[in-house]
Amino acid sequence: MRIALVQAAGLHGDGAAARSQHWLEQAAVLGAQLLVLPSGYPPGFRRELGRLAARHRVAAAAGSGNGARTELWLLDASGELQACTDSAAVVPLKGRLICLATEDDAGAAVWDAGHFPRRSVSDEGAQLLLVPDGSAGRDGWFRALAHRGGTAPAVAWNGPGRSFIAAPGAGASAEAGLFEELIFADLDLSARQRAVGPSWFARRYLSEGPEALPRAAATGAGRGS
Numbered sequence: 001m002r003i004a005l006v007q008a009a010g011l012h013g014d015g016a017a018a019r020s021q022h023w024l025e026q027a028a029v030l031g032a033q034l035l036v037l038p039s040g041y042p043p044g045f046r047r048e049l050g051r052l053a054a055r056h057r058v059a060a061a062a063g064s065g066n067g068a069r070t071e072l073w074l075l076d077a078s079g080e081l082q083a084c085t086d087s088a089a090v091v092p093l094k095g096r097l098i099c100l101a102t103e104d105d106a107g108a109a110v111w112d113a114g115h116f117p118r119r120s121v122s123d124e125g126a127q128l129l130l131v132p133d134g135s136a137g138r139d140g141w142f143r144a145l146a147h148r149g150g151t152a153p154a155v156a157w158n159g160p161g162r163s164f165i166a167a168p169g170a171g172a173s174a175e176a177g178l179f180e181e182l183i184f185a186d187l188d189l190s191a192r193q194r195a196v197g198p199s200w201f202a203r204r205y206l207s208e209g210p211e212a213l214p215r216a217a218a219t220g221a222g223r224g225s
Helices: 013-029 043-056 106-111 140-147
Strands: 002-007 034-036 059-064 071-075 081-085 088-093 096-101 128-131 154-157 164-167 171-175 181-186 222-224
Touching: 002 013, 002 154, 002 164, 013 034, 013 043, 013 181, 043 059, 043 071, 043 081, 071 088, 071 096, 081 088, 081 096, 106 140, 128 140, 140 154, 140 164, 140 171, 164 181, 171 181
Parallel strands: 002 034, 034 059, 096 128, 128 154
Antiparallel strands: 002 181, 059 071, 071 081, 088 096, 154 164, 164 171, 181 222
């Protein structure tokens, strides 16, 4: 599964739509199936982001808030909301089991299956942990998690600098610098045969099915501009 991640700041106000569209276009050209954007969007931007995700046929994870209260979103490639939470949610996406979590709630989300409805968690736990709201100096636990073997998930941590995508048991596969940029990596996450329903976090909200356009495919790994 090809994952792209944008390390960026200030995705708010009138420029949020244009900049988000730019990064979704870049992710589509790279053939990414999922783009992890940062938190910091306006609270009402979720539906607009869904329209943009559908236009480029790329699933997107992002969040709103300024630190006082964060709300995280996971939208599929048709722009439909799969998860919306201020703590953590585990949902299926393209056959993979995804955990979307705030930095503070990620530990419980990965290791404590009792934190969620049993039907939303596989026996092995989440395959991919998405953290769009990382903060400075708090990436160490997530890097250590990525080095674990066994059932540890892959990790996409999006912070103010040195954001990274890591394969389970292998550490960082792609890492950003200190400034705004796009990185991507191919993670070996096998699709699950067993269907897993979305968590109640997603069902609290109405989803949309915006207009969809074909996605451009490409090969490669590393960074985009």
